[in-house]
Amino acid sequence: MAAGPHTVVMLDDLAARVSRLDRAIAPIANRPVDLSDPGWADRLLEEPPAAEQAGVADEAAVVLAALLTRYAEGDESTRTAIRGLFRNHRSFQWGVGMSFPADTAERFRRQLLLISARDQGLDTRDELLNLTELCREATAAGVAIGPVLREVAELSSDVDRYGMGSTRRILLRCVPEEEPDRR
Known part of the structure; x- marks a missing residue:
């Protein structure tokens, strides 16, 4: 499947949404952790997922599903662009996943x-x-x-x-x- 103008527009829209989600999740992703505190790991495990803490869990799930569908159905240039989105949006990459x-x-x-x-x-x-x-x-x-x-x-x-x-x-x-x- 070749990437046409329609694919580029859809990826541009997804890129903008990933960027917004990345900014929303960044304060949680970049929050300091006191490793000298003996209970730090347990507290991290008890916290809700980062996207939920940031109030963007629903949008993150929709965007992630769309990205993965395009990734699976797209050509190599589409997959390379999506890999780049993840690489360039580290908080999104870290804070968005699947719960099933x-x-x-x-x-x-x-x-x-x-x-x-x-x-x-x-x-x-x-x-x-x-x-x-x-x-x-x-x-x-x-x-x-x-x-x-x-x-x-x-x-x-x-x-x-x-x-x-x-x-x-x-x-x-x-x-x-x-x-x-x-x-």
């Missing part, structure tokens, strides 16, 4: 599309932990993860951002050698 489990092939796919679009995010190690947990969760739910990992890997970047491999390579490394037959 990876318990079906489609939900697992949506979660992987987000990982692919974030293109290793702010820290590859965090994305690897997230990916490992998603694969464990999907496998426990009976999802055949190999085909979904391969599908999303094909849409992913080949750029090794932080010396740990490209997003494509990272996703492909998670494909099980032999996956049990799933119904």
Whole structure:
């Protein structure tokens, strides 16, 4: 699918919305954390998601869904532009996610599309932990993860951002050698 003028307009609109969301979430994303306080981690886990704290959760969910749909259906230039939106809007990247489990092939796919679009995010190690947990969760739910990992890997970047491999390579490394037959 080639990117035409209509696609550019839609991405421009989404870019403006991402920018607004990024500004709304930034005070939460950039809030200092006192690591010397023994209860800091528990307090962070108890807080509502950043987009909810900023009062933009509904809009963030709509924008994220639109971005991931365009990412999955678009050509490489569209996917590159969306990766750039995530890279250039760090608070949005950090504070917007999905709250549903990876318990079906489609939900697992949506979660992987987000990982692919974030293109290793702010820290590859965090994305690897997230990916490992998603694969464990999907496998426990009976999802055949190999085909979904391969599908999303094909849409992913080949750029090794932080010396740990490209997003494509990272996703492909998670494909099980032999996956049990799933119904």
